[in-house]
Amino acid sequence: KNEMRRLLKYERKVESKRIKRKKEHERRREREKAMEKASEIQLSRFARSNLKRREVDEKMESVMRNDSHALVVCVDLSWSHSMNDKEINKLASQLGRLYGSNRKAEAPAHVYFTGFKKGTLIWNECHRKHNGFNEYKISMTDKSPIEMFNNENIIYLSPDAETALSNVEAGSVYVIGGLVDETVCKKLTLDAATEHGICTRRLPVKEFMKKSGRHKNYSTVFAVNQVFDILLKYHSAKDWVEAFKLGVPPRKGYVFNDDVITS
Ligand SMILES: C[S@@+](CC[C@H](N)C(=O)[O-])C[C@H]1O[C@@H](n2cnc3c(N)ncnc32)[C@H](O)[C@@H]1O
Incomplete structure (x- = not known):
């Protein structure tokens, strides 16, 4: 058992x-x-x-390869000498953002970096900050905009220009000054462009917007990547209100005029 x-x-x-x-x-x-x-x-x-x-x-x-219908934007990177290290560092970040915006765009712009000399502070900072910078789909050259393009096709954007930009057209080259001026240096790009007989234009912010009356500081001077975003949006939407809605941050102190339809 x-x-x-x-x-x-x-x-x-x-x-x-x-x-x-x-x-x-x-x-x-x-x-x-x-x-x-x-x-x-x-x-x-x-x-x-x-x-x-x-x-x-x-x-x-x-x-x-073919930019005959595209927006052509050139960032003039020959201003390194007018900036300190912190500003150069900020400029490199703004260039990274600009490239990111262009990659996301339905119709990307042909972007040039001119006056982009090997070994300059901005050259080194871009290579240090951005992985794969050498592969960026940007036309990079150490030449100046006037060596690269016909003078009559160049429009140098400057916040100090007298005349407002009315349209953005294929065939023109829109130059943005590669500058970050924390302690605003007025008329740098305006004077340099005028000296070379180049047409200058400001963004038509004051034609569509007014001071809010609620801010301490007001500015219509934008960062390089913000100007690029505004141009890109205007080029695709053909509407400054749409472009400024996207590109003008509220902290600039500007709001749309009462007669502007923003919806
Ligand atoms: C931070 S801003 C530098 C402003 C600088 N004081 C100058 O003399 O151009 C960088 C660049 O963005 C462009 N920019 C900024 N705000 C602008 C505006 N309201 N209208 C036209 N261009 C503008 C200009 O090309 C300018 O050189």
Whole structure:
């Protein structure tokens, strides 16, 4: 009888071990399946983002080959000597944002960096700050805008210009001064452009906006990337209100005129 009980106990033990092993095996299989699925998802996400990156690269290379219908913007990076290290650092960040905006645009602009000399502070800072900067789809040259383009096609944007820009057209080159002036140095770009007989224009902010009356400081001097965003938006929407809605931050103190329809 004892022998029978021992045998029964032994068989129960073996059976329970077998069930335990089977459950463990099933759990392991499920874990492996879940891992396979996660890595498949990751792989397809990676493939999708790679494809998207290649599509954007191709779109930008195509506008660099033929910009006859595109917005052409040139950032004049020959102003390093007028800035301190902190301002150069900020300018490099703004150039990164400008490039990011252009990559996201439905119709990207052909962007030039002119006066971009190897070994200058802004050159070094751009390479230090931005991964893969060498691969950026931007036409970079150490030449000046007047060496690159016909004088009569150049419009140098300056907040101090007398005349407002009325339109943005293919065939013109819109030059933005590569400047960050924390302690505002007025008329730097205006004087330099005028000296070379280049047309200057300011953004038509005051034609559409007025001082809010609630701010301490008011400014219509924008950062390089903000000017770029405004131009890009105007070029696609042909509407200054849309462009300023996107590009003029509320802290500048300006609000739309009462007769401007903003909806
Ligand atoms: C931070 S601003 C530098 C302003 C600088 N004091 C100057 O003399 O041009 C950087 C550049 O953005 C462009 N910009 C900024 N605000 C502008 C405006 N309201 N109208 C036209 N261009 C503007 C100009 O090309 C300018 O050189």
